[in-house]
Amino acid sequence: MTVGPLDRAAALDAADPLAGHRSRFITPPAGELLSYLDGNSLGRPLEATAELVGEFIRKQWGGRLIRGWDESWLDWPLTLGDRLGAVALGASAGQTVIGDSTTVLLYKLARAAVDARPGRRTVVLDTDNFPTDRYVLEGVAAERGLRLEWIETDPAAGITAEQVAGVVGDDTALVLFSHVAYRSGWLADVAGINRVAHAAGALTLWDLCHSAGSVPIALDEWGVDLAVGCTYKYLNGGPGAPAFAYLRHELQGELRQPIQGWMGHRAAFEMGPGYEPAAGIRALLSGTPPILAMVPLHANLDMLADAGIEAVRAKSLLLTDLVLDIADEWLAPYGVEVAGPREAARRGGHVTLRRDGFQEFLEPLWDSGVIPDYRRPDGLRIGPAPLSTSFTEVCQGLTVLRDLLEKARR
Template sequence: MTDDLIARATALDAADPLAVYREQFLAPDGFDVVAYLDGNSLGRPLKATAALMETFIRESWGGRLIRGWTDEWMEWPLRLGDRLGRVAIGAAGGQTVIADSTTVLIYKLARAAVAARPGRDRIVLDTDNFPTDRYVLEGIAAERGLELVWIETDPDTGIHPGQVAEVVDERTALVLFSHVAYRSGWLADVPEITRIAHDAGALAMWDLCHSVGSVPVELDRWDVDLAVGCTYKYLNGGPGAPAFAYAKKDLLPGLRQPIQGWMGHRASFEMGPGYEPAEGSRALISGTPPILAMVPLHANLDMLESAGIGAVREKSLLLTGYALDIADELLAPFDVEVVSPRDPRRRGGHLTLRKPGFEKLLDPLWDAGVIPDYRRPDGLRIGPAPLSTSFGEVYRGLSVLRSLLEK
């Protein structure tokens, strides 16, 4: 069986139309990683990113100095936002900005959303969503005197339309869920859940952190109201890279985001006495944008646009499907359980393997050059990034895991 798995990896890599992109990623001399299986937490850097950063520092920043703001930097949050919207999330121009961290943007959009639904006092969320989403909504509920309606979700799967339909009503202002569940990789039915929220008169907001750059997203077509996502996972933006915010165009005029900074003002450099929000998506910006941290996105969006999100998704499913087969053949005899969807229609870009005591294997795996991710309780996440991960790499990584289990 092992020989068959190796032969399959070799054949899949040979037939991979995206294999050429692996050469565009940076692998320094002495690189000790045998298998990087944590692309769903932090993407690898591109060679082009290193070059762009040097050019920016030497020429744009070093050469133009403060003139860079009027040259182009002031428009980067909108221009890059529009490009990300077009390439990665199915959003027409004028609806997406690159700005703060995911946490800050969730707060800004969710707080604006509940204010845009006066007379409604409930927010619907699920118990297994990423902690930031839950914590932010808890804070907003405390600020505004709102009630949180919790949907109990199975950590092995995720949110289902029927669960949402049971709890939304005329008191619901907002529902917030993740497109791909951070633990299991469950892929939610965004169009149907959004429709259910709208039928109740509520706004629908989605966390795209574990799907953008890996799973096709069609925010405009799905009629989504609001969305937030990060850029340091499958978009390879780097540690602490800025997040993005999306607000549906016809919703924007009625939104008043709560962090009123100078950069979101109608006329930033007038420095007037009162806050007047800018028109359109610029109103979602608060303070000075993180320009240096946006530089990598230029290279990463170039790559994603060239590859095409459809091809990325196709390889992602092949990678996770291959990992499932390895788990069934090599890991299941050691009582390793797959707790991610086997149905490709409901599977995002990563898998979770579960076995009590997995936490003790993290250091030995890292020492052996295999880098997965760990999520309590007992969950080892396998997140192959389609543009940087080969099938052989998946095999090597999971083979090391089997060897450690044998010991």
């Protein structure tokens, strides 16, 4: 007898070693949420996060007041950065810092990188990268008189080492790509692309927004030069949570970021004339760190360390396997196509489904308590976060989508 998706989902839930983590998340009131499939855009909050934020406001901010800066807050961008590096990024201590937005950190690192390769006038990027990445590099190129070399990438796939090898050369200063493509979920060969870029003498900058906390990352092992990423997706840091930046040890004395603020100064509280950058990763700081916004990361890194990124990845692949199976069995008859990689080695944490007119299904899905993500043109991103999402929840959400497609066909 053929086992259907609902039965497969129930069996997977019964065998799920990470199932217990779902109870650690705040649950919306009954009837408001049936299936949350947008963990790749905004992660759900933990019960521990609400407790930590309240405790911080009452005891640390309210109790210690300005003394908190000297007692611990000033070091949070570095100490939390080191913890994030160890738990999720494969980065040894002293190379990761938390603060600013992804956009600001991209700008800092990109400007520092191209300035560190004087005489090289070309920056390589791909046409389907996230808009911020493209816009920031357009601005940096305009400021520094550089040329952008665009690699045309298939929106249903992503960048490859072979494509990069075809364009980098003696004039390339920097290449910038995403580890997991925001639209298709394509998982890039970071180490392979780094080898190609480094052979040409270029630096590499990687966007980790759609992989941090979902896919195992080995920045040190892969030879990554620079990286940035956000903490509000799979790391559950909350709306607008601060981003992180990685700068390889060997480059920290060579690269100089352009936003010279007091927190990146060698001696911030001397308030002296002239800017002297701090030693090490602290030099990437500019203004006062967003301490309150960092509080949720303490709880979320504890949870990720407890679960283990390899176990998270294993469940993520099972979840997206289920999405692919349902797409083939239930949704394909309604004109739905998978617009992304099917093979596990090239698949990140989400699956994009495409069908003409998908946008008109968003409102009825939301009204039914099913929340996917939409990306133009006509793409529904299904991004189940492994620590907060059950297999049955995925199946329930896609059941509603199937029913809506059937209703639209009548």
